[in-house]
Amino acid sequence: MPEPVPDAVRAAVLPLAAEVLGALDPGAVPASLAAVRRFAPRRRVSAGAGPLWLAVERDDAFRARVARAWSHAHPGLAADLLADPPAAGEDADRLDLAVGAVLLRPDGWQARVSAVTTPPAGAEAPARPDADPAHRAHRAEAELRRLAARLTAETERADAAEAELVALRRELRRLRSDADRSRSEARRAAEHAAEVAAAAERVHAETAKVRASADDDRRRAEDLARVAREDAAALRELAQVRVRLLLDTLVEAGSALREELALPPATRMPADLVAPPTPGPAGPAARPTSRGRFADDPALLDDLLAMPRAHLVVDGYNVSKLAWPDQSLAEQRRRLTERLATVAGRTGAEVTCCFDGRDADLGTRAPNGPRGVRVLFSQGEIADDLIRRLVRAEPPGRVVVAVTSDRALGADLEAAGARVLPSATLLARLGRV
Structure with missing residues (x-):
């Protein structure tokens, strides 16, 4: 220890x-x-x-x-x-x-x-420290060195303190300047906040006025809407009465005319009675309006098929080869006729699809065609001539829509009174099926 x-x-x-x-x-x-x-x-x-x-x-x-x-x-x-x-x-x-x-x-x-x-060893008695002059001089010299070193250290410390004081004074001046600037900015911010608060109060008052006016307008609009609904209901009831009366009149007139003329019910359509090619000119017929639609607009096809007793005649391979060029002819016929059957079921229109007979070992009419679609194959003629005869067989005034991209065929069909649409229009319509 x-x-x-x-x-x-x-x-x-x-x-x-x-x-x-x-x-x-x-x-x-x-x-x-x-x-x-x-x-x-x-x-x-x-x-x-x-x-x-x-x-x-x-x-x-x-x-x-x-x-x-x-x-x-x-x-x-x-x-x-x-x-x-x-x-x-x-x-x-x-x-x-x-x-x-x-x-x-x-x-x-x-x-x-x-x-x-x-x-110390051998010393008879402890000597006084200040008895020996040399010893005192040594002590004084050591003390002098210590004091000199301490003075140097204190001087350095004083210089450092003075430098620090200068830096602190500089920092104090900067802080005072920042404080003055901050007070000025705070004063401006307070003034701006007061202005914003006053503006907010004004906006709040204006908003209250606008809200009150809007409430009054809404109440007036609700009253007007209620009156309009009542008037619309009365007008709708009046229109229904008039339409019912007119329809009853037309039905009675039609029944009376059928009895007067002794007309039997229609069992066949004109397309069923198409005979072999016979020469003879066909005059132009009236065309239904398109309501400003373009020929490539599928909505035009919808409008035309929505007309009473409309007949859609399709150039089969002209459409199918555009839609499915990589498929076999039989697969093309199947896909096209199935989609046409859906269109026929939705629109109620008569649909006839014609194909070249040389591409199929079939008769003039397909035995197992889809429900609602008449599938015909040309025999001894091309499908274009078969389509021309189908269109010419329709009575003037009936809506006949022919779908083909063949320009020569389209020109002949338009001259015969049909409305001709490109194959892409029908494909766009079939894409929604």
């Missing part, structure tokens, strides 16, 4: 440790000395002696800082203590040597500390 350090050595170490503590940056202060550092410089030694000495004994980093400060004030003694072997002679002050030994901790430092209280 190490021997206790004499009080004289401890008393010499503590002021230096307190001085070093005051010069440390806040981040480098040991946790055990944080409270001591907040003391006034004159009270650190007296009030914080215990924590200071424990830090010197146990905190190697703090003791190293104190040792550097002591070595700066006693460079000769520090060099002698750290020499191997130690070169400090008997003429050196034993207290200074003990302080250096406690701080630097060279080999055998405890002996140096014990020498403070142990008289």
Whole structure:
């Protein structure tokens, strides 16, 4: 167990440790000395002696800082203590040597500390420190060096404090300027906020007026809508009565005409009665209106098929080869006729689809065509001529819609009174099926 350090050595170490503590940056202060550092410089030694000495004994980093400060004030003694072997002679002050030994901790430092209280070997009586003039001169020189080092350190500290003071004053001026600017901006912001609040109040008042006016307009509109609904209901009822009366009149007139003429019910259509080709000119017939639609508009086809007793005549392969060019002819016929059957079922129109007979070993009419679609194959003629005869067989005034992209055939069909639409229009209509 190490021997206790004499009080004289401890008393010499503590002021230096307190001085070093005051010069440390806040981040480098040991946790055990944080409270001591907040003391006034004159009270650190007296009030914080215990924590200071424990830090010197146990905190190697703090003791190293104190040792550097002591070595700066006693460079000769520090060099002698750290020499191997130690070169400090008997003429050196034993207290200074003990302080250096406690701080630097060279080999055998405890002996140096014990020498403070142990008289030199062979001495008859302890000599007074001030009895020898050389000893006093050495002590004075050592004290002078210590004071000079301390003066240098204090001067450097004063210069640093002055520089810090200048920087703090500069920072204070900047902060004051920023504070003035902030107050000015805050004042402007407050004025702007007051203006915005006043504008918001005005907008709120205007909004309330507009809301009240809108409520009045809504009530008036609801009243007008109620009256309009009542008037519309009355007009609708009147129109229904008129239409019912007119329809009853037409039905009765038609029944009377059928009885008068003794007309049997229609069992066959004109397309069923198409005979072999016979020469003879056919005059142009009236065409239904398109309502301003273009020929490639599928809606035009819908409008035409929605007319009473409309007849759709399709150039089969002209349409199917455009839609499914990679499929076989039989598959093309199947796909086209199935889709045409759907159109016939939805519109109620008569649908006839014509194919060239040389491409199929069939008769004039397909035996198993889809429901609602008349499938015809030309025999001894091309399908174009069959389509021409079908259109010419229709009575004038009936809506006949022919679908083909063959220009020559289309011109002949238009001359015969049919409305000709391109194949792409029908395909666009079939795409919605």
